[in-house]
Amino acid sequence: MTKALALFSGGLDSLLACKVIQKQGVEVQALKFVSPFFDYALLHNEAQYQQSIRDKYGIDVDLIDISDDYLQMLANPPHGYGKNFNPCIDCKIMLISKAKSLLTHYNATFLITGEVVGQRPMSQRKDTLRVIERDSSTDNILLRPLCSQSQKPTDVENQGIIDRDKLPRFSGRNRTPQMELAKEFGITDIPTPAGGCVLTEQLRAARIRRLFSLDKSYITPKNITLLLTGRVFLLPHGAWLALGRDMAENETLENMVHSGDSTLHVSNDRPGPFGLLRYATHDDDYQLAATITAHYAKKILPPPDIEVRGKEKRLIPVKPISLAEIETHLFAR
Numbered sequence: 001m002t003k004a005l006a007l008f009s010g011g012l013d014s015l016l017a018c019k020v021i022q023k024q025g026v027e028v029q030a031l032k033f034v035s036p037f038f039d040y041a042l043l044h045n046e047a048q049y050q051q052s053i054r055d056k057y058g059i060d061v062d063l064i065d066i067s068d069d070y071l072q073m074l075a076n077p078p079h080g081y082g083k084n085f086n087p088c089i090d091c092k093i094m095l096i097s098k099a100k101s102l103l104t105h106y107n108a109t110f111l112i113t114g115e116v117v118g119q120r121p122m123s124q125r126k127d128t129l130r131v132i133e134r135d136s137s138t139d140n141i142l143l144r145p146l147c148s149q150s151q152k153p154t155d156v157e158n159q160g161i162i163d164r165d166k167l168p169r170f171s172g173r174n175r176t177p178q179m180e181l182a183k184e185f186g187i188t189d190i191p192t193p194a195g196g197c198v199l200t201e202q203l204r205a206a207r208i209r210r211l212f213s214l215d216k217s218y219i220t221p222k223n224i225t226l227l228l229t230g231r232v233f234l235l236p237h238g239a240w241l242a243l244g245r246d247m248a249e250n251e252t253l254e255n256m257v258h259s260g261d262s263t264l265h266v267s268n269d270r271p272g273p274f275g276l277l278r279y280a281t282h283d284d285d286y287q288l289a290a291t292i293t294a295h296y297a298k299k300i301l302p303p304p305d306i307e308v309r310g311k312e313k314r315l316i317p318v319k320p321i322s323l324a325e326i327e328t329h330l331f332a333r
């Protein structure tokens with residue numbers, strides 16, 4: 001049986017691309033790429049995720065961690081960034097190139113994506129789709145089943161393995177045709193639209209942009225996941241402070257503590273944010289981190305002492321600080 005590798009974002013379009021190809025008797029293996037900017041947490045629950053996609057949609061999916069290559073590309077994407085720090089065109093080129101390199105491994109002959117011509121301003125214009133194909137060297141083997149009629153026929157279409165006349169003819173931003181097709185496939189659990197990439201979010205993308213302006217050695221998945229959680233500050237002597245804004249973020253940060261980090265706690269277990277302090281070497285940074293942490297323990301006046309736990313454990317008394325001053329230390333604004 002002919003086999004296709006699908007780039008699977010988990011959104012409706014990529015799901016429908018898989019379904020219409022399966023319907024033509026072709027086996028589909030989906031690949032879901034993950035990086036600290038999108039879907040990274042799935043790596044902790046890979047088997048569960050695979051099972052849920054199989055049960056809900058009848059699709060086999062493998063996760064592929066593309067972090068290292070992605071971080072290199074993000075420093076200098078040849079096609080530039082979108083509105084924020086999102087290198088959509090080079091991201092697509094990278095993911096499709098990576099999928100191409102896996103064709104032999106999966107014993108597959110062609111690639112599919114859920115791209116729809118005209119749906120997104122930057123990466124799904126007709127000319128951009130062509131650039132993506134060219135720069136990923138996937139001429140003739142990259143089929144976009146949701147809009148193939150607007151594209152050059154691929155080998156599998158020329159060979160009659162895929163009948164392009166039976167494929168949808170989607171274009172533009174209107175989602176109604178996709179919803180109708182989903183209904184035809186009996187898909188009732190419609191996945192939320194793709195868009196879980198933090199590089200398109202103004203605030204968090206700005207932090208990543210700032211990170212890339214620092215020394216290269218700071219650019220690691222471990223640091224990126226920290227920068228994407230809670231409130232984050234860059235202190236005058238180089239320390240990074242992340243504070244949870246609620247219990248869930250406090251817990252996430254607690255799970256991110258690595259050797260060399262210090263943690264900050266409101267004294268006597270009174271309510272307040274959990275703080276994670278990284279790269280702290282100077283006493284002034286410890287003092288400022290404690291002051292900022294106390295500020296966000298809002299219900300407590302006067303500000304509570306902050307306990308710092310790291311190489312040693314100590315209590316730091318703090319004075320009030322203005323929000324305006326705190327904001328000058330934000331990692332990015």
Ligand code: SF4
Nearest residue numbers: 086087088091197199
């Ligand atoms: S939004 Fe993010 S994941 Fe999607 S193409 Fe752009 S950079 Fe890649």
